[in-house]
Amino acid sequence: MPQQFWKPGTDKPRILEDEEGGVVFFAPSLSSASSSSSRFGYASIGSQRQRLPVYKYRTAILYLVETHATTIIVGETGSGKTTQIPQYLKEAGWADGGRVIACTQPRRLAVQSVASRVAEEMDVKLGEEVGYTIRFEDVTNPAATMIKFLTDGIQRRRPELRLIISSATIEAKSMSDFFQTSKKHRGPEDHELVPRKVPAVLSVEGRGFNVQIHYVVEPVSDYVQATVSTVLSIHDQEPAGDILVFLTGQDDIDAAIQLLAEEAHASRKISSGLIVLPLYSSLPRAEQDLVFSPTPRGKRKVVISTNIAETSLTLEGVVYVVDSGFSKQQFYNPISDIENLVVAPISKASARQRAGRAGRVRPGKCYRLYTEEYFVNEMSSVGIPEMQRSKLVSCVIQLKALGIDNILGFDWPASPPPEAMIRALEVLYSLGVLDDDAKLTSPVGFQAAEIPLDPMISKMILSSNQLGCSEEIITIAAILSIQSIWVSGKGVQKELDEAKLRFAAAEGDHVTFLNVYKGFLQSGKSSQWCHKNYMNYQAMKKVIEIREQLRRTALRLGIVLRSCEGDILAVRKAVTAGFFANASRLEAFSHNGMYKTVRGSQEVYIHPSSVLFSVYINMVDVQGVTMWKCKCCESTKGFYKQ
């Protein structure tokens, strides 16, 4: 057992029973707040740590963790829950005897920055007592690390394990119900040494300032137009402070910026002093960084952003938030096996998170472009869980690798649609990853589970071994794992298309990627070369990094790293071994390039980002060699460039 920090009968925190949910709440025990700081030698940072809202709950948190298998902590941004709770646990002895306090974070960047922060607060070297592990980096020392931050990992089921879930937006009640009724927690009840199965729930206030919410009186028909009007009226009537606008995607954002420029120009009085900046993930790094530059005196910054500013990055200086009420969300249709991005209404949890972004520096205002009636009566309290709108192949393979065989009977916090589950099992079976009994096959299934990629890509890599083209396939896999190797196409569409043509191979995008990678290496991994060819240099560096990681994984799995030296047929065979389920046939007499999938006769089209989109559509025979002929000129393109 860990070192006792609380002795029954001495300084017991006050317990409040929540009437509705029956979950246990603890009021802050203020008397204990001042007692423990001197025991730990972080004097310089100590007082700073004590000012965090979570500090008041230190004793309560430690008590809950000791007496409950699961503790759920709801705390807003800035409460200090992420940086402080692991330290409280360490101080209370939870990392003694070789144990490790593991703290998972949903983002790689968050893992790195939180780990550095905690190491700094504890005055230790990062990678020793405090470390972190993410996909491409392991900054820990197994002999010394007591607090370890990591991206979504896996923890074993053990009676002495304590699970702490902390979130700003979590729906504590449903999460609590899950852990209470979960089959995983069946076992002896109420033994003295056994922690309570009922999860404890604790709310910690944030450090944010009050945000005044404004709703529109009538529903708006055009949220881009409404956004622009709202921004201009804030600028006209409200005191200094930056504005953060939430729209759905690049199209919306570009349209809003243009409209804003036009309307601001029309009324010159208010046009001065506005710095309007877009923000979305595919924006080049240099342009993204502009949003972090301090606003010059007398100016007002307007950042028009996607959801990226809701959770992934934080802008200081924002006092006004304009919330369109929409975001783009991915949906998966298991019947057609197609993933779609659709503009959908956000949840109340999202709306609150967005509003909170206005209260980081001082009291702020949030302008919601929907009615209060809509917020109260129609907006759903939480969004549809990701599990219910995703492909499940990766998830199923991970569960199988954990030894959970009865996937259909698994108790999910949110059950995915049965069709999606069946589809995933079907695909994994066809890939040879699962056998007739839906168990992982040996070696393919176990090997595929070791590769952190979509199983279709994993299978492609595994197949490349016998085909003698693992070096090429690993390059392709690395490029498929990043969003895009090209620069964002808006405004330079023609130039980008021309650049793509310099590398285009008639075999399609995979082989084109090999041409690109070869060119990048030949340029000496030059950033100028990337710039000249409309390629994203940051993305190419990432490709090199992922490629190295995949090579190490492949070696561990016994794959021989070998180049096929231009035998592109081998590469195509490997790609097919992974992606045959997507095979499609061009419809006879199709005038618009419609294909139908072999498996389900699902209508599909070549994506506009593909090198095979529209440009090279006509196959011609030139002296026995099949060439692709350009639709708009007489040029032809050969196959893979030797």
Added chain:
DNA sequence: GAGCACTGC
């Protein structure tokens, strides 16, 4: 003529 945001041994 299209690209919300993320992750994984």
